[in-house]
Amino acid sequence: MDTPGVKEALEQLASGVTTSRALTESALAQIDAQNDELGAFITVCHNEALAQADAADAALAAGTGGALCGVPMALKDILVTRGVRTTAASKILDNFIPPYDGTVVSKLRAAGAVFLGKTNQDEFAMGSSGENSAFGPTQNPAAPGTIPGGSSSGSAAAVAAHLCSAAIGTDTGGSIRQPAAMTGTVGLKPTYGRVSRFGVVAFASSLDQVGPMGRSVWDVAKVLEVIAGYDERDSTSMQRPVGAYAAAAERGPDAVRGLRVGVPREYFVDGMQPAVEASVRAAIAQLKEAGAEICEVSLPHTKYAVATYYLVATAEASSNLARYDGVRYGRRAAEPADLDDLYRRSRGEGFGAEVKRRIMLGTYALSSGYYDAYYLRAQKVRTLIRRDFEAAFSDVDIIATPTSPSVAFPMGSKVSDPLEMYLADIFTISCNLAGMPGLSVPCGKDDDGAPIGLQLLAPWFEEERLCAVGAAYEALRGGVA
């Protein structure tokens, strides 16, 4: 039995046609049956999930359930969970049992969500295909033989395969939106500072953001309402009220009437797959038919985004990953000769190839003599990219683009060329550099049935607008696939 989406699950639980225990048992059975093949979960939490489900059923019966009471969810294994192994898909953390919960996890617990398990991903969220995991790759349920996108590969696959009602991912350069596009699901990256990063294994601190992944815009909106908000344990979280995102997603196609939709000239370039361009243009045409005004906008520094991103993200990552040194937790090399040997071998053996590559690039970009030429220059270009968006949003309400220039590519086809892999993130990266929220919603498929995503970008903290427009588009397309 498929696990229902968030909305259906909440309705079924509220009406009493099912229980959280029944949903959870069924989801766990599906995971057990499919995970060997799919590789969506690193850790499945049978006992914990059933205990949470029973507690949720009791709360539902007592009328004290939270906003997601009893809903079975999956958490990317980059989210720190008390008592449940948290690996970030790295060998270096393959035995790490955190003694604390991250804020998003605490909020979901308080809302009554049930955690089925921890999902697969690219190691430390570094990758766009899900192939860089110490626990093996994840398959794309929507297009067999292809990658599910990354780095939130397992969360996307679990949602697409209906193994959970919704999942949590993280997005540093597109890691929620790109796998959502490639698996035909919905993924939302909130504004930087909208959701707490406390208890999220850091990749690139100024870019990382936690967000929901689900089967519909309403579903991700509902989850966002629970996980968003100021957190006194995260100095970069914003003291702003949380919006009524689910209500915004209920406004229907009317939400786009009179809306000014910007289409950036620089995003429709050579190299984009024709099917992707056709689907996204068709989606934009549907918005126009529904009363939106379509305007071309320019984001002139787009072509610098990937270079900027890889310098900023790797520099921050090289620093954030210094703590994995084999001293206090995580993997330690066997029989170290001395302290340096302990550090070098623990890290050399514990990190995968892509992580090492990025640590090396980031260390180089920050090292003496190169800081100004690489890191500082990139942070300055980042300012230009941010200004591009500020200028564009002074003219339009929302920006529509493809999420990715291509549909999911075959497993193993790009692993040999890191640069080519990096360029796959070209449409999602700017949004992280500039901090604004972004949403990917399915907008069609190519001739082989591979899903295509429409990306919507809004100004800082305009997640309600994103949800309203995303849901409106969903309705125009004829509802959730």
Added chain:
Amino acid sequence: MSWETVIGLEVHAQLATRTKIFSRESAAYGAEPNTHVNEVCAGMPGVLPVMNRDAVHMAMKAGAALGCQINRLSQFDRKQYFYPDLPKGYQISQFAAPICTGGEVRFLVDGEERVCQLTRIHMEEDAGKSSHEGDSSLVDLNRAGTPLIEIVSEPDLGTAEEAAAYLRELRAILRYIDVCDGNLEQGSFRCDANVSVRRKGEPLGTRAEIKNLNSFRFVQRAIQYEVGRQIDLLEGGGRVVQETRLYNADTGKTFSMRSKEDAHDYRYFPDPDLPPMVIDEAWELRARAELPELPGARRVRYQSEWDVSAADAVTLSASREVADFFEAAAAGSKNPKRVSNWVVNEVLRVVENPEDGLALLFTAAQLAALSDMVEAKEITGKIAKTVFEHMVATGDDPGAILDREGLRPVRDEGAVRAAVEKIVADNPEQAEQFRAGKTKVMGFFIGQVMRATKGKADPDLVRQLLAELLA
């Protein structure tokens, strides 16, 4: 050949907050290993720093007390290196934009005022502690994340004595304003010294950094040794290498830490987890308003208003506990200078460690009363000292002690006259000598009378009566 020494000091002072700089874990000293550690102090995956408001406030007070400019905007940076007691692989510090810039410390060396300019004060987190045992090092993270300010001086100090005097003054100031307990043994006030020598008139020489000097005596000795070492090297045709050295208190020598060639690329960059820190004028003014009168100002005031000697002014102002006690006593007395002698010579003799609090049974007002009795010639200095010992033991009023112990001076002229007459009569030979012009014998008679009256006779009256009877 004339050599000049150039010294700059870097002081790490732990701020006296309850919690650590970036987390709510207790910063108390002396707990069992790793019992004051939480996920943030341990640098676990996913943790984030959140700044302690009181740490900023204290850093600002230090800057205000030292005449620094408090910067409206400052930034935290990551200083990156691997070490077992550095949990995140980086220390959060301030590199490009510190909380305070400029400032100075004024201090006395042999009664003369010197000034050392400050470069900056920045905030940072402390590391944990490693202890070594056989083939292992053991790491305790209790100290990790304790708030520190690093106070960096210009290379304005010319001798080891100046360096020590600078440190004493700096420590006194930080203790006055309640931002650091100044405990060198526990490591809450630590000093690194940058030392170089040059021939007069030549540009600055290559410096060596001597780390972890945990007493003022060691600072002085280490600098003296290092200066000698560098001069010997240069005069022998060698050169000084820029390096970090440690001081061995047993041998009195410094030795090289032999750091690796690539160990010092710290790869500083702004910490993305901490937005810029804004300090508005109102906050700065609140911090300034909390500053007490500082030791330098008190020193000057004691000398100019109360005629206290320079050396005593230094002693009295060295800690706030003593200074406050002295001022309370001086303010209530007729002769503050006399009170200053009492405090310097007597009070500080009986108080073991004034910085831990004076813990006296008697009050400043009682000391003032005692001093004023001497001032009014009601009692002799000798009796006053006896009374003082009783005050130390009991905390009783000096008047009550005089009565109880029968120490009241005999003022009754009749009684004193009888004693004087008896002494003169008993010593006819000395009386004759006096009358013959040998006036020195007066001392003998005074001594005899005082002995006979157990020191209680008023010395002026004795003198007057003797002069009369021996005339």
Added chain:
Amino acid sequence: MSRITPEEVRHVARLAQLELGDEELEAIRLDLDAVLDYVDLLKELDVDDVEPTTHAVPLDLTLRADEVVTTLTRQEVLQNAPSARDGMFRVPRVVEGGN
């Protein structure tokens, strides 16, 4: 032409405390070369008068009260330690100077 020498790659690996085999070093050197060539793109732009963006969304540092909240026991602090002794994390002896 290669921009980064094997010696530089080894230096960076030492800074990052990563043990890399010779083949791995050479592969990373070539990857870094390619990426550094690519990021040269940024040199087209004149950014002399541009402020760097350190935080995506501008905000001021928040400050918290100085009040103790205890979250972990020592057992929890040490439970993941690869090696511990006497309540402390154990590592091979740190060599620090010498006479």
